[in-house]
Amino acid sequence: MGLHEDMVMMGDKAVAASRELARLSARKKNTILLAMADEVESSREIIKQANALDVESARASGMQPPLVDRLTLTDSRINSMAKGLRDVAGLKDPVGSVISRWIRPNGLEIVKSRIPIGVIAIIYEARPNVTADAAGLCFKAANAVILRGGKESIHSNHAIVDVLQAGGRKKGLPENAFQLVNTTDHEAVRELVQLEGKVDLVIPRGGESLIRAVVEQARVPVIKHYKGVCHTYVDAAANLDMALKICENAKCQRPGVCNSMETVLVHESVAFSFLPKLYARLGQELKVELRGDEAARAIIPQMKPATEGDWTAEYLDLILAVKVVPSLNAAIDHINRYGSNHSDAIISDSEESQKEFTREVGSAAVYINASTRFTDGAEFGMGAEIGISTDKLHARGPMGLEELTTYKYIIGGDGQIRE
Amino acid sequence: MGLHEDMVMMGDKAVAASRELARLSARKKNTILLAMADEVESSREIIKQANALDVESARASGMQPPLVDRLTLTDSRINSMAKGLRDVAGLKDPVGSVISRWIRPNGLEIVKSRIPIGVIAIIYEARPNVTADAAGLCFKAANAVILRGGKESIHSNHAIVDVLQAGGRKKGLPENAFQLVNTTDHEAVRELVQLEGKVDLVIPRGGESLIRAVVEQARVPVIKHYKGVCHTYVDAAANLDMALKICENAKCQRPGVCNSMETVLVHESVAFSFLPKLYARLGQELKVELRGDEAARAIIPQMKPATEGDWTAEYLDLILAVKVVPSLNAAIDHINRYGSNHSDAIISDSEESQKEFTREVGSAAVYINASTRFTDGAEFGMGAEIGISTDKLHARGPMGLEELTTYKYIIGGDGQIRE
Numbered sequence A, B: 001m002g003l004h005e006d007m008v009m010m011g012d013k014a015v016a017a018s019r020e021l022a023r024l025s026a027r028k029k030n031t032i033l034l035a036m037a038d039e040v041e042s043s044r045e046i047i048k049q050a051n052a053l054d055v056e057s058a059r060a061s062g063m064q065p066p067l068v069d070r071l072t073l074t075d076s077r078i079n080s081m082a083k084g085l086r087d088v089a090g091l092k093d094p095v096g097s098v099i100s101r102w103i104r105p106n107g108l109e110i111v112k113s114r115i116p117i118g119v120i121a122i123i124y125e126a127r128p129n130v131t132a133d134a135a136g137l138c139f140k141a142a143n144a145v146i147l148r149g150g151k152e153s154i155h156s157n158h159a160i161v162d163v164l165q166a167g168g169r170k171k172g173l174p175e176n177a178f179q180l181v182n183t184t185d186h187e188a189v190r191e192l193v194q195l196e197g198k199v200d201l202v203i204p205r206g207g208e209s210l211i212r213a214v215v216e217q218a219r220v221p222v223i224k225h226y227k228g229v230c231h232t233y234v235d236a237a238a239n240l241d242m243a244l245k246i247c248e249n250a251k252c253q254r255p256g257v258c259n260s261m262e263t264v265l266v267h268e269s270v271a272f273s274f275l276p277k278l279y280a281r282l283g284q285e286l287k288v289e290l291r292g293d294e295a296a297r298a299i300i301p302q303m304k305p306a307t308e309g310d311w312t313a314e315y316l317d318l319i320l321a322v323k324v325v326p327s328l329n330a331a332i333d334h335i336n337r338y339g340s341n342h343s344d345a346i347i348s349d350s351e352e353s354q355k356e357f358t359r360e361v362g363s364a365a366v367y368i369n370a371s372t373r374f375t376d377g378a379e380f381g382m383g384a385e386i387g388i389s390t391d392k393l394h395a396r397g398p399m400g401l402e403e404l405t406t407y408k409y410i411i412g413g414d415g416q417i418r419e
Helices: A003-022 A026-042 A044-060 A065-071 A075-090 A129-140 A151-169 A187-192 A208-217 A240-252 A268-285 A294-299 A308-312 A328-338 A351-360 B003-022 B026-042 B044-060 B065-071 B075-090 B129-140 B151-169 B186-193 B208-217 B240-252 B268-285 B294-299 B308-312 B328-338 B351-360
Strands: A098-103 A109-116 A119-124 A144-148 A178-180 A201-205 A230-234 A261-267 A289-292 A319-325 A343-347 A365-370 A387-389 A397-399 A405-416 B098-103 B109-116 B119-124 B144-148 B178-180 B201-205 B230-234 B261-267 B289-292 B319-325 B343-347 B365-370 B387-389 B397-399 B405-416
Touching: A003 A109, A003 A119, A003 A144, A003 A178, A003 A187, A003 B351, A026 A044, A026 A075, A026 A129, A026 A151, A044 A065, A044 A075, A044 A151, A065 A151, A075 A129, A119 A129, A119 A187, A129 A144, A129 A151, A129 A178, A144 A187, A151 A178, A187 A208, A201 A208, A230 A240, A230 A328, A240 A261, A240 A268, A240 A343, A240 A365, A240 B405, A261 A268, A261 A328, A268 A289, A268 A294, A268 A319, A289 A294, A294 A319, A308 A319, A308 A328, A319 A328, A328 A351, A343 A351, A351 A365, A351 B003, A405 B240, B003 B109, B003 B119, B003 B144, B003 B178, B003 B186, B026 B044, B026 B075, B026 B129, B026 B151, B044 B065, B044 B075, B044 B151, B065 B151, B075 B129, B119 B129, B119 B186, B129 B144, B129 B151, B129 B178, B144 B186, B151 B178, B186 B208, B201 B208, B230 B240, B230 B328, B240 B261, B240 B268, B240 B343, B240 B365, B261 B268, B261 B328, B268 B289, B268 B294, B268 B319, B289 B294, B294 B319, B308 B319, B308 B328, B319 B328, B328 B351, B343 B351, B351 B365
Parallel strands: A119 A144, A119 A201, A144 A178, A230 A261, A230 A343, A261 A319, A289 A319, A343 A365, A365 B405, A405 B365, B119 B144, B119 B201, B144 B178, B230 B261, B230 B343, B261 B319, B289 B319, B343 B365
Antiparallel strands: A098 A109, A109 A405, A387 A397, B098 B109, B109 B405, B387 B397
């Protein structure tokens, strides 16, 4: 049988599983999640053995040490996987909740009710813990999931899926609730994202090139973010001490993640007082490489010059682009032009500036006097997240359980016909 | 300049317009809508003259009379266009409303707030009144719109867009709030639906082949329905008089629309009493062509035999497929297998059957004891609709003003940083 037929069959199995999943009660799903967590812990040696094979080939192929580290499953990471599944069991089940309900003059009752999306494909790169996280979240929202991990973690992913299935099966997990794509052939991704009518949603997680390839090929909806080029704008009316603390947090607390800051925009009226503080704390004490535009370098000549490419760069590193802007509007224009619709902040005590900034900046998350680092499912109080969306439709920002559901209208009557 | 550059420029203009639109107050938008309505009425001769050119070439090219009729703009249709714009002015503005709001333990206030989607492309076929309807709705939700109508109505569409712009401009309509694609070149559609980062949403309206072509080519999100293969299931516990009235309404009240019924499924325990009634009323009195499966024809041999193709057919005509099913589950399986996720009904007095049917049928609108013909923005109380979605994401069922919006998170703090 060819790859196309394999993938179609996988899609059909997932559709069948999704119907069984939709019938499970919240209690049943939670029991299954806890059994999966137990199985992860009791099968840790199996997972570690499989993972060792991946780590070995990664080293042999010359993978960079930080990437090898991300690939490696330690006891503590396996514990985190199990804890993640238990945490998901503790979250409120969104399925079946009523979004709204109204009665029409003819007596029809219209109920907008939350339901699972159906079949979700997750396409991701090296980190094998995504396998358990994604499976758990999709399952709790009663979606069937097709997992396609990176080839670097194929053994680990297989072991994790086997363990999750074995644990879940003890408590009635439907067959094919999660399936792992069995081949590392790139064509499998193309087939998967073109399974219209079987796969309802694709969530790619990984580098920009992976995500772009998925979007190019997809015929089914994709929710994603390409990257996070997050800004902090220090307004004329900013509390500069607060601005400095927030910039330090947004840039340095964890520079390698998508909600960290990449560019600071400083209003010209406070540039002379703020930039020296920024340079002293971030540039000198914390060893952040500052790259400034001409106006910024006129104040702090020690900064490297920024080029056009710096305004769109997602450094994910201790590098920060610095620009002096003549107005709030110039800051907004810069963000809407160069930003990634992820997370952007204004530091200002002016309610007018706050209002204008939050209205005009088009990003999924817009902050007033806070660090962009809060764009995260747990920080928003959603529990775990399946990813972050910078798209406009269905889900924006951190995507939790609710974002893994859709709705249907249930219309109740007693014989109504249309006149 | 080539087509690609033209479309990119159109996209850029729409993005610029969308930013201006997002700033308009509800009152300002309503004033503009009313001015557009006035202009449609006072410019009716200009619109009719342009429409006459389209009608003439349609006739010359041998277009079928019903299609020529759909293309023709009479005084009453022009009045309807104006009334439609006034009705939209009367609808509640969804932009800026708060979907939810909560405060985190660290004091951050998270506000999920409704915003315009941005730029919407509408791709449609012959009926020129869609031009005014779509422009009005998209505008009220503060979206810029790029219209691409059928080549058959190009003169009418140009005239309508000119009139809307002229009327709106008197009250401050932003430039390029609506633009009409200037060429009938099919490549323009491809370019349009690939304008990632400029066009946020494509809504195709028309025949299945148009919609499939758009989905094939699109790189930006598309919301659509391919067709409406709607079912009525007459349960073992149905009130058969009610069932007959609902079937008549669902099939005959307006057979040419997507929410009309195409297949009736009858539980075998009531088939002997129901099918003769159905045949007498629909088949004999109302001249509906009934196409039955073997079990149905065993009861009413006058029915034509149904073939496999009948179960997926969208007749849009006085034809009805009839199937006897052994159980509620068989009805559900049939609908989920052959249906189009549009609108399906159960006629039953059993709460258990109602509950199972509404839970298991995956369609956007699931009815209990009512006609599927109610799947419509106005009937749902949404006011006008931009279309109907059978997709799973963002919007399902009738799409009104709210469905033309998305949201952002506005997070307010007083210096919060992440630990």
